[in-house]
Amino acid sequence: MKFIRQILESFRFAWQALRSNLLRTTLSLLGVTIGIFAIIAVFTMVDSLERNVKESLNFLGDRVVYVQKWPFEFGSEYRWWKYFQWPEPTYNDYRALAERLENAEAICAMGGRGNVIVKNGNNSLPVRISGVTMDYNQISEVPIGEGRYFAPQEQESARNVVIIGSEVAETLFPNQYAVGKIMKINGLNFQVIAVQEKKGSGVLEIGGNPDRRCLIPYGTFAKLFQSIRPSVTIAVKGYPEDEGLQNLEGEIRGLMRARRSLKPTQDDNFAINRPEAIAKAIGGVFAVLTIAGWVIGSFSILVGGFGIANIMFVSVKERINIIGIQKSLGAKNYFILFQFLFESVMLSLVGGLVGVFLVYLLSFIPLGNLDVVLTAGNIALGLGTSSLIGVLAGILPAISAARLDPVIAIRSK
Structure with a gap:
């Protein structure tokens, strides 16, 4: 109990020292504030970007590979x-793969066309x-908010039915229940069978803003927009037990090579793409940004750390007589050491708190589609880093104060 009381007393002395030199305290913590702000701001932006990008890639699906002409390569x-x-x-x-694949949980063909004007009366939207x-x-x-998904008969007979995004519904059918209504696509009537829940656009907007998309049966799409030999993107979903989707990918490769009569010595003339390739490439960019944040912030923190260490040495010199009196009255070395160590840590920690608070204010600035969120992990990182800087900057001044000879210290005045 005596040890704890002395620790608390050391903390009180440190707090009084900071309060008695407010201007010096404020100037000293600026370096740490700027450094922590730079690091946590970069980390927060990177985390927010990564989260928004992953949300943008959600529509690509989980455990899915894509058979396409152009491979996902980044370099x-x-x-x-x-x-x-x-x-x-x-x-x-697609039909051949759908009939023969044994390792596929689901398979679909997709085609797309952008900037198509859809209408209802005088209301229109691209x-x-x-x-x-x-x-x-x-x-x-496909989060259905109102209505239902396609029926098998609608797909097989290529009927003019459509599932629309929330913004399409709001624009074409303001203040109306859109399901069951008729809208025009390329001059043809389509019946709305469902309205998707509002998603909001992502950072990448791959495939377009989901709230401004319309889904129609592929046969209907081919009749409207494509030639006699239409091209498609084939998406295949594997089973959970197929680790790494190796079995699925090998089966797709074998079937596609057989369909295209490729000899064993010939390379594939098709691409089997995975969404992970996009995430991996983007992850590399995020890693570089993270390193840049550490480098930029480290210089400021280094300057701030030296500033705090310099102030602590000055503080020791100013209070050398008080230290001598305390030691002559029986104060232990650790009591003196903790006074200055606590002062240094508190000084740095306040700087870190201000830096984190500035990042928190930054999260309220609208940045288009990017939703910036300051996470608990980044807050802990900022405060932990600033506390560590406080310990490193204050340990030498604190040790020098604790080792002072009480007689010499008293006479110093």
Whole structure:
């Protein structure tokens, strides 16, 4: 109990010292404040970007591979001249895979066309039209707010039915229940069978703003927009027990090579893409930004740490007589050491708190589609870093104060 009381007394002395030199305290914590602000601001922006990007990629699905013409490759040597000669995947490829794949939980064909004007009376809106087959809702999220998903008969007979996004419903059917209403796409009447829940646009907006998209049966889409030999994107979802989707990918590769009569010595002329490739490439960018945040913030923190250490040495020199009196009255070395160590840590911690608070204020600034959120992890990182800087900056001055000879210290005045 005596030890705890002395620790608390050391804390009280440190607090009084900071309060008695408010201007010096304020100037000393600026360096740490700027450093913590730089680091936590970068981390918060990177985390927010990463979260928003992942949300933007959610529509690509989980455990899904895509059979396409152009591979997902990120680097300086994208061999576009080679991929340009590859044939487009077709609807017949999709049918062949759907009939023969044994390791697929779901498979669908997709096509898209952007900037298509949809109308209802005098109301119109440019949207993205996506033609999808029946299993699309098992591959990608289709959160139905009102109405229902496509029926098998509607897909098979290529009926003019449409699932619309929330913004499409609000624009074409203001203050109305849209399900069951008629709208026009390319001059043809389509019946609205469902309205999706409002999602909001993501940072990347891959595939377009989901609130401004319309889903129609793939057969209907092919009749409206595509030629006699339409190209498609084929999405295939694997089973959970297929670790790494190796079995699924191998089966797709074998079937596609057989369909295209490729010899064993010939390379694939199609791409089997994974959404993880996009996430991995973006993750590399985030890693660079994180390192940049540490580098930028470290310089400020280094300057702030030296500033705090300098102030602490000055504080020791100013209070050397008081230290001598305390030691002559029986104060232990750790009592003196904790006084200055607590003072240094509190000084740095206040700077860290101010830096974190500035980042919190930054999160209220509107940045378009980017939703900036200061997480508890980043708050803990900022406060932990500032506390560590306080310990490192104050340990030498505190040790020098604790080792003072009480007789010499008293005479110093």
